[in-house]
Amino acid sequence: MDEHAETVMAKPRGVARGAFCNIAGHKTSPLPCGWGRKRFAPPFTVMILGKMDFFKGRNSEKYGGFAMIIHPCQSLCGLNGLHLRILDCGHARSAREWVGNVVSPSYSRLYYICGGDPYFTTAEGRTVEMKAGCCYFLPAGFSFDHACRTQMEQLYFHIQLIDDTGLDLFRGCSEMMVDTPGTERIQRMIELAASKQPDDALRLRQELYGTILSMLERHEVHLNRTDYARCILDAVAYIRKNLSVQLTVKQLAEHAHVSESTLEKAFRAELGMTVGRYVDEEIFLAAERQLKQTKLSIAQISERFGFCDQFYFSRRFRARYGLSPQQYRKRYPF
Structure with a gap:
């Protein structure tokens, strides 16, 4: 000692x-x-x-x-500051209608494949066959097309790993990762996902952490915290508290006590996107949750996020997801 x-x-x-x-x-x-x-x-x-x-x-x-x-414990701040945010999850079965494209998503996806013949194609044109018993991690910002030849069955999760700055650590991952939990374990996870018991929810979350850690070790990926500029942290906190398309770079720069150009340069350098794009990602991520998890009307949702009318919101939503808000909601009945 x-x-x-x-x-x-x-x-x-x-x-x-x-x-x-x-x-x-x-x-x-x-x-x-x-x-x-x-x-x-x-x-x-x-x-x-x-x-x-x-x-x-x-x-x-x-x-x-x-x-x-x-x-x-030197990692106490890290333990309390890390949160696996589960934005959406479900057990899905589908035939050939499971087809679409995902462009630079603001969250990561975990696909646990139970059966069928699903596949996805990366932005570079690489096709990956998704095999039963495997889990696929597609990180935030990873663009792809997906489809199945005849049918598919999967347990899916849309996730973010939020640190104490409020930003997603998975943004630092650039490549997909694969793990092989096996079909029996995936079926067990499906049972846990269907349960309403709090202890089963804890077990399911433990399974997710286990999958993520196994992938990180297998692919030798290390998650690193970034010491973001103070102006970014201040701007991000303000955006989340006042989420609206009416937000301007000038407002955010004034709140962060920097010039507009300084704030824009910081966002591009440290987050890889403009301030406007970051605001849009947060708005449409929140709008997705409202459509999936509430009975608010399209007009109420559009008003909540500062759109001039629901028709403009619908046009923006369709351009991003390839579906109108009404069509998107029908896929995820409340």
């Missing part, structure tokens, strides 16, 4: 006052004989037990009949 991180797991014998301990330069209250002067490397938490006096270290607490030094 590191001499600077000693842990005493038993109450010292001969509890006598008088010895002092020096922790990170601070002289402490008297300690039992035999402790003498010891060195501890911060950050640390010191807990002294029973009726003995407290150390004057950070985060001192009483706890039972022994004393120990605790090094805090």
Whole structure:
């Protein structure tokens, strides 16, 4: 054990006052004989037990009949700051009508294939046959066409991995990934997805994390946090709080206390897109959820996001998804 991180797991014998301990330069209250002067490397938490006096270290607490030094978990911020956001999921069966194209999506997709003969074609023209028992991860920004020759059955998830900045870590992935959970495990996941029990929801989320980690290890992909410019973080937070097509670069730049050109350059350099495109992606992602998960009318949804009328919203939506909002909603009955 590191001499600077000693842990005493038993109450010292001969509890006598008088010895002092020096922790990170601070002289402490008297300690039992035999402790003498010891060195501890911060950050640390010191807990002294029973009726003995407290150390004057950070985060001192009483706890039972022994004393120990605790090094805090350095990944605590990462643990609390990471969230797997599941935007949509479902168990789908289809014949040849499962056909379409996806252009630079704002979220990633997980396709667990149960059966059939589905396939997708990348923007570069590569065709990938999707095999039963396999899971396919198609990252945010990955454009593709999809179809099936006769039929398909799949469990799908639309996901984002959000960090404490509110941005998606999967944006850093540029290539598709594949895992082979097997048909039995996929059938088990389908059962979990159909359950209304909270513990089954936790099990399903655990399965998703397991799939993602397995893919990252298999493809030797490492997710990295980006230290985004302060102006980007401020602008993103403002966009999400005030989501509307009426937002302007000038408004966002003023809120972030930078010039319009500085903000645009930062978005292009760090997010790979313009401010306007980022706003559009957030708006239509939210509009998708409204169409799938609520009974709001098309007029109400268009008004909520600042469109001048529902017809303009419908034109923009069709241009993006190849379907009108009404047609899109019929695919996902509430």
